Amino acid sequence: MAFDRSDTKTDAAPILCLDQVEVIYPNGTVALQPTTVDFEDGELTVLLGPSGAGKSTLLRTLNLLVRPTSGAVLSREIGTLDATQSIRAHRRDTAMIFQQHQLIGRMGAMHNVLLSRLGRHSFWRTLVGFSEEERRLALECLTRVGLFEKALTRCDSLSGGQQQRVGIARALAQEPKMILADEPVASLDPASSERVLNVLRSICKEDRIPVIxxxxxxxxxxxxxxxxxxxxxxxxxxxxxxxQLSETVLTQIYGSTGQDAT
Structure with a gap:
């Protein structure tokens, strides 16, 4: 099914496009049928659907963690993402936030945030350590997610919601042009979930980058x-x-009137 979003698009080219991308896993499972879709600056997009619908596959295709079986991923700044160098450049500009926070528990929050800077340096440069400018950047990112006072606190002593916000600060310190978040609130209580999503939405609007x-x-x-x-x-x-999420649409997504969606 094709969708016409021409009435909502801006004059600027989309930052990223999938062109007839299909993903078939080695066991023969068709995880993503041929899909054409684009993403624009300053837009928070939610991928919605039941388990197994293809949400994570689509999300991970956007930074080539899952490689398309056919079709192409196109970047506005880089072009077709089909070579090691272009994919590496795209990933430097694309931050990823996971359901599991992927933090080093014994390290403080600021140190975890600084780890996102490693991809910006050569191996030899990383041996020197982080610059004063990068340390200031890490503190600014922690401030934006409301955790400045936790900068030196070990991450394994933080709550789940706080750990996820450290993960968002780490993503921010990467200075990304796009943020991808895979089920970032699945393990959080409602209050923490809303705070995390509010932070992501603020970043989207203030930095004018797409958050998916x-x-x-x-x-x-x-x-x-x-x-x-x-x-x-x-x-x-x-x-x-x-x-536009009508009962008919929810039936298409969930195969019911949507009461299975939580």
Whole structure:
């Protein structure tokens, strides 16, 4: 199914496009049917759908953690992402936030944030350590997520919500042009979930970069998204603003009236 978003697009070219991208895993599972979709600056997009719908596959295709079986991923600044050098350059500009926080527990929050700078330096440069400018950047990023006072606190002593915000600060310190978040609130309580999503939305709007988040929770998608992409059976069945999420659309996504979405 094709979707026409011409009435909502800006004059600027999309920052990233998938062109007829298909993903078939080695066991023969078709995780993503041929998909064409683009993403624009300053837009928070939620990938919504049940387990196995293709959300994580689509998200991870955007930075080539999952390689397309066919089709192409196109970057506005780099071009077709099909070579090691172009993929590496794209990943430097694309921050990834995971459900599991992927922090080093014995290290402080600021040190974990600084680790995102390693990809900006050569091996020999990393032996010198981080510059004063980078340390200031890490503190600024922690301040933006409300954790300045936790800069020297070991991450394994922080709450789950605080750890996820450290993960967001680490993503910010990468100075990305796009942020991808794979089920970032799946293990958090409602209050922590809302705070994390509020932080992501603020970053999206203040920095004018696309933030693309996969979620299970329909209420959060409606509350925080500018755009929702609904997936079912490895294909996009809806692409539009939250206000257009009708019962008919939810039936397409979930195979019911949507009561299974939490």
């Amino acid at each position: 988040v996969s979620l299970h929770q329909l209420d959060y998608a409606k509350a925080f998204a500018d755009r929702i992409i609904g997936l079912a059976g490895g294909q996009i069945v809806f692409d539009g603003p939250p206000t």
